Amino acid sequence: MALYAYASSLLVWVVVGFRMAFGEQLLPFWGKAGVALTQSYLVERASLPATEHDGIPRTQPFYPEATLVLFQFEFAAITLVLLAGSVLGRMNIKAWMAFTPLWLLLSYTVGAFSLWGGGFLYRWGVIDYSGGYVIHLSSGIAGFTAAYWVRHPPPVSFSPPFLIWIA
Template sequence: MVTPFYPMASMVWFQCVFAGITLVILAGSVLGRMSFKAWMAFVPLWLTFCYTVGAFSLWGGGFLFHWGVMDYSGGYVIHLSSGIAGFTAAYWVGPRSKKDRERFPPNNVLLMLAGAGLLWMGWAGFNGGDPYSANVDSSMAVLNTNICAATSLLVWTWLDVIFFKKPSVIGAVQGMITGLVSITPGAGLVQGWAAIVFGILSGSVPWFTMMIVHKRWSLLQHIDDTLGVFHTHAIAGILGGVLTGLFAEPQLCAMFLPVVNSKGGVYGGSGGIQILKQLAGGASIIGWNLVVTSIICVAINLIVPLRMTEEQLMIGDDAVHGEEAYALWDDGEKYDSTRHGQYSDDTSHNKASIGATQVV
């Protein structure tokens, strides 16, 4: 066995962050109404019985890994699984309040842009770090990540201009995210020209499902996916996986994958089989997340309610904890300890909370 050139602690932390970000993405589907107690139970159960199974099957030596399904940096393990699991959890938790669904404006576009910039920058380490070394593979991954994200951002913005007659900052960020997600399964496995194709499709296909299909399909309208994680991560993730099966370059595959002679469909020969493998691998991740997430949600609901009460929904999921993210001058607090329960340390928390409100 070859000893790696990095401490095992580095690998543990790298993989822990992957697992953590998957849950953060998933949480975007159930924001604004899932009970915090239910979420505390959901996190360890989902990580144990859902995420780790997919991660091992594709990365850790499982059956999809040995069969040759390509997922360079988590298009399936992270994004497809979080998108499907989030959509499934949103079904079981139920929708937000009618008021929140009808009007849900962005809180701070400037902070969103700052976060988007950090996300884009961090994705270079996310994809570039997967070979666990500085080599041609990691360099291609970083380059392709930026090419695809930039192309996708532009395509999404163009579509907004064409159909809605004006560009949108939020739309541009959505396009950036779908580009980053789409290139993730093939970041170090495709050439730069293929990354442009990834970007064109990742900026248009999720745009179409979000802006057109979503408004016409009753199922998508019925399930309240708060941040549209299904479109930006599940759709973009499966799209990137299939495109990887089409455009994976043989020499880059040989540097990274365990199965010899792996290549995409455009390179002829046995490459066409790779597309079928990618579809089957995606179906496996979708099926597992759909079933296991449903079982977890049903089991938790037998012990604690998945959903906040209507009264709690009215005051908001931050105020119900006795804290408010944005308490404006003279607004007062929506949390009433006589109606919504006491803090475990009532005196100190109330003083701190009131002081913060008065300072603002």
């Protein structure tokens, strides 16, 4: 489950997720979707949207945008892997395969844009130094909710084939 979460989040992140979390504003809590694989995202300097406010231009560090895409992908993937731990052994893999990209797009990108992408939480002055809100809070609440609603696994009765294994 964790390997699938990591692999699928890479595809979803570079196809639409990065621009939804760090792109131009669509709603106060969501960015416009788009592909992050064009030449402008691979070789041009990175641009941090959450640093632009009150007439101050965006900060542009000295590394390409592709580095920022990869760096933020790791956060998105780790969030899904943390979420996988709460439903491991309880959820069917087919359900997990449908849930993973949907949760990344509908939940993670909202938190990332709202705080790191220059959304409404950033404008209210909320500061997230190390991903406590975007990563840990979102995966924790989603994991708790998923563990509550997903059924417990059926009890497994284990009887050893040899009596010597009992001792």
